[in-house]
Amino acid sequence: MVFKRKFDSVSVAFDYPNIPKAPRSCRRKVLEKRTDAMDLLASLAGKLLEECESSSASSNAFEGNNHENFGKEIKQEDDQGNSVSRPTAYEKTCVVNSFSFPDDGILERTPVCETKNVKSEGVSEEAGDVIVNTGCGQVEATGGLVTDTCNLENATALGVQFPKSVSVDGDLKSPSCVNGSLARQGNHTNLGRDDDEKLYSYQKFSNKFKSYRSPTVRRIRKSLSSKYWKQMAKDLGHYRADVGMKALYRKRKSCYGYNAWQRETVYKRIRSPDRSSVVTSDGGISSGSVSKLPEKRDSVKLSIKSFRIPELFIEVPETATVGSLKRTVMEAVSVLLSGGIRVGVVVHGKKVRDDKKTLSQTGISCEENLTNLGFTLEPGSSKVPVPLCSEDPVVPINPPNLSERSAASPMLDTETPQADDVTNPGNIVDNNHLELVPYQREISVDEEPSSDTRALVPLPALEVEALAVVPLNQKPKRTELAQRRTRRPFSVTEVEALVQAVEELGTGRWRDVKLRAFESADHRTYVDLKDKWKTLVHTASISPQQRRGEPVPQELLDRVLRAYGYWSQRQGKHQGRGGGGGAHKDPDMNRGRALEAGVSV
DNA sequence: ATTAGGG
DNA sequence: CCCTAAT
Structure with missing residues (x-):
């Protein structure tokens, strides 16, 4: 002192x-460069919207009059002076937003993009490329990875699946995961100092993953806090171009929308927890349906059928090997799991925020309720969302680790594992919710999650987001060269x-x-x-x-x-x-x- | 290899 | 973060 x-x-x-x-x-230059692309994009977006709209019956995801403003919105946003992170022309960018963890070895079909209307466009700032992803049409998730699936048509269908073992068993429990979810409850850690120990184990753990890192890995973008992502979301319209976009823009720079995380709702089958320790299986990623299995009366058993992970942006050169792609995905998932997710529990459409309540008090012990038990994925902690709203300068109370770590690359950091919602559930958590809630609505099909059981079902809208961005203008040149490091x-x-x-x-x-x-x-x-x-x-x-x-x-x-x-x-x-x-x-x-x-x- | 700054 | 120039 x-x-x-x-x-x-x-x-x-x-x-x-x-x-x-x-x-x-402000980066004027960027803006200027993008102008052309934006215009083009805007017009394309408009067309796309119209087409999609007419070809799709289920347009409930739309907010009706957003279409008209779509292009404008984009431009407007563009004028905000935001710089753009774009996929390099020669790279393939895929968005992985769902992994299946089949229970039975059978691949679970992950509807990536059903019949949703989606108009997303991406702009490559430098090249001025316009990338249009059509979300129209159905996509069938494939079980295997195909290297060359990353083209406009197929990228969306790229499926990734997790071996069962990885999921439920908690094998993936990374330090942060552990800290991040249940294990953390009673253990209010003060991130400040004594991080050393955690740090060590953390590092240790990290090292494991380091080995996964491949020099060829180009770029991985988590939808989380990264500014890139925010940009992506905006530029690609990617995110709920239909519904959420408007709101997104409304909030504009104050709040970026990458809600994929926040609202990944899942359902799952619960199978094993005993009282206070609710399964760890919920590593966090998403869900399946929940159903109670007849067992002891005072225990709740759940089995997670499948998890869906929030979107992941992955960019790899076409020349990348399948192996590198796998590693890339692995890295992305690792990062994701290690820090960014928090699981929310929804019972009968209502979010249960009191972590201290027992399951029975919450009603989860009742068989009937299990049917209505759902889990949601939310940003690990104060990750990205919180920070952005300039309006309410809520002073982060225990912000230290929580927020940050989740951000990007927990695995590799020396840092302390973030303690998710640790001690101050009140503040941070609530704040997050406040921020998140609005989004949820816009994103989700149903209005009131709290009163609508449908909230338990994966939001179709989200699936639409499984878009892949493929630069049209290939630029074979410096292929292997310097790829910007992941942020x-x-x-x-x-x-x-x-x-x-x-x-x-x-x-x-x-x-x-x-x-x-x-x-x-x-x-x-x-x-x-x-x-x-x-x-x-x-x-x-x-x-x-x-x-x-x-x-x-x-x-x-x-x-x-x-x-x-x-x-x-x-x-x-x-x-x-x-x-x-x-x-x-x-x-x-x-x-x-x-x-x-x-x-x- | 580092440092300092612009981009 | 990247890139460069200058140390």
């Missing part, structure tokens, strides 16, 4: 305000570590920062850290309303500014390298003490 105070005092004197280069938040938003925990390190080491020794705080985080290079710091400084200097992504605790941002000011001030001076161990031997540090201004954090 001494250290902190020093900074405090320093900051008082330091004229922080004049921050260097104002980060550019991995820094978790709050990471930010904390970064800030801590910078406070101690200064802003010009990224290499050291890396070694000190991210040595085991292979995916965080010192450049990444430097970049992150850059953005942190920026973030800290703008109003909370302008911030995006998962919120970083103000406390941390304050520290960022102080450290920034402190180290800027002493620029030129020897950067107090001093002894190992990062002790602050610099005299200035002590000087600060006396000043002790009352900067409260």
Whole structure:
């Protein structure tokens, strides 16, 4: 704390305000480039919509008059200044949104895209390609993976299935999963410090997965928090172009919609839990139907017939091997499982939020109810959704791990496993719900999930999302070359570590920062850290309303500014390298003490 | 290999 | 995050 105070005092004197280069938040260029594509896209979208509409009888997913505005909406969004993440032309992008875990070895057909009307288009910002995915028509999920299925017509049909063993048995229980679901209930972890242990096991676990990583893997995008995804959703219209889109745009930058997660409803058959420990089998992904099997009276048995995972964006070059595709999917799934999901329980269409209630109290023990027992998938924690709404600057209370980790690549991080809804169910969880609820409605076919049993059934609308994006304009060139790394938003925990390190080491020794705080985080290079710091400084200097992504605790941002000011001030001076161990031997540090201004954090 | 900055 | 220039 001494250290902190020093900074405090320093900051008082330091004229922080004049921050260097104002980060550019808008990318004109991009917008310009995209203009053409957007126009084209808009028109295509319109046509597509009309066609689909007329050819499909079940258009209940539509909100009626959205069509007309479709194109406009897109453009509008475009004008918002959002940059776009697009699939590279030569890559194939597939969206995997469902995995089957057949109980009996029989592939369960995963209706990816029934007769839904979907108009999605994607734009490749750079190439200006327009990608149109038709959701019209039915798609039959195939059981096996076919490499060359990634073309416009087939991509949608690409099916992935999980061996039964993986699912129910909980073999996939990753540290985070464990923490994330049931196991976590009684164990309120404070993410702050004692993460070490968890960290270790976590890392250990992570390493297992690292082996799965293939250099050829191009890009995996989880629908979660990634900005990419958000963009995707928007640009592709992908997400519920029909229904949710409008709302989505309405909310605009404040809330991105990638609801696939939030509302993956599933049903399952429950088969084994005993009282308070509700099966772990629900690793989280989705569901099947639930039915009670005659057993002991005081126990509830459920068997999960199948899970559906939220969408996954996977991009691999056409030249990729089946093996690499598998690895890619594996990685995506691993990441997904490790952090991002939370299971919701729905009984009779009503969501049961009180985790402390017993099953019997909830009515789950009744056989009849099992029929109406459903599970939903939601973002692991505060993942993406929460952060986005600028309107209600809800101060994240225990945000630390929860939120972040789920974001992107838990598996590979050094970080702490996120503790899902841990202790503060009240706040965060509720907030999430508030945010999520609106979406759910828009997405789901039924209006009131709470009163409609249908909520237990997989929402058809969601299935529509199983779209695959295939760039029309192939660009064989730098095929194997640099693919952008998968985006991995820094978790709050990471930010904390970064800030801590910078406070101690200064802003010009990224290499050291890396070694000190991210040595085991292979995916965080010192450049990444430097970049992150850059953005942190920026973030800290703008109003909370302008911030995006998962919120970083103000406390941390304050520290960022102080450290920034402190180290800027002493620029030129020897950067107090001093002894190992990062002790602050610099005299200035002590000087600060006396000043002790009352900067409260 | 690192650092610093623009993109 | 990527890319480059400069160390």
